[in-house]
Amino acid sequence: MDMRTRIASGLKDAMKNKEVARLSTLRLINAAIKDKDIAMRGEGDDAGVSDADVLQILGRMVKQRQESARAYEEGGRLDLAERERAEITIIEGFLPKQLSDDEVESAIATAITDTGAESIRDMGKVMGALKGKYTGQMDFGAVGPMVKDRLG
Incomplete structure (x- = not known):
């Protein structure tokens, strides 16, 4: 539905x-x-x-x-x-279940690997991949700094 x-x-x-x-x-x-x-x-x-x-x-x-x-x-x-x-x-009630902290960490690691991101310049690719797959399941305002830390 x-x-x-x-x-x-x-x-x-x-x-x-x-x-x-x-x-x-x-x-x-x-x-x-x-x-x-x-x-x-x-x-x-x-x-x-x-x-x-x-x-x-x-x-x-x-x-x-x-x-x-x-x-x-x-x-x-x-x-x-x-x-x-x-x-x-x-x-x-209409949004998908929010991911736990561990699931968010795992999703970030997977997105970095899948996009081949190596530096902070690749942050847009990683965030795009996460938004495409996990829209409504995580707070991207909180995820952005986490991705930045991993790539920085």
């Missing part, structure tokens, strides 16, 4: 079960996907949003909510921070 179908199915279930918070979050996901669809059509790409694109959208939405939750906590708005965390949980 593709990502759009899973999200649409989740949306219908949330409507039937009257899960207001879940319904709201799933509508936001659908809106983000439709925005990306429209942007791609404007660029002449009629194929639409792929599952990889949806994973990127979901990953970006999680990151935005994490930043918002942190800002709300710093501002003393714990109720709003909690709402952001609830949305993160709902969004993460």
Whole structure:
């Protein structure tokens, strides 16, 4: 089942079960996907949003909510921070399982070997290989410095 179908199915279930918070979050996901669809059509790409694109959208939405939750906590708005965390949980339900630290290390080592990377100049190739294979399964903001350390 593709990502759009899973999200649409989740949306219908949330409507039937009257899960207001879940319904709201799933509508936001659908809106983000439709925005990306429209942007791609404007660029002449009629194929639409792929599952990889949806994973990127979901990953970006999680990151935005994490930043918002942190800002709300710093501002003393714990109720709003909690709402952001609830949305993160709902969004993460559609993302693949996150890799453990050991699995991330192994994936980095494999990507370096597969791409033949030897220096920091090859970092783009390694990150491209990781993003192609592990989108939504690891935090690339944290992985970048790890790759840099290995190649540097």
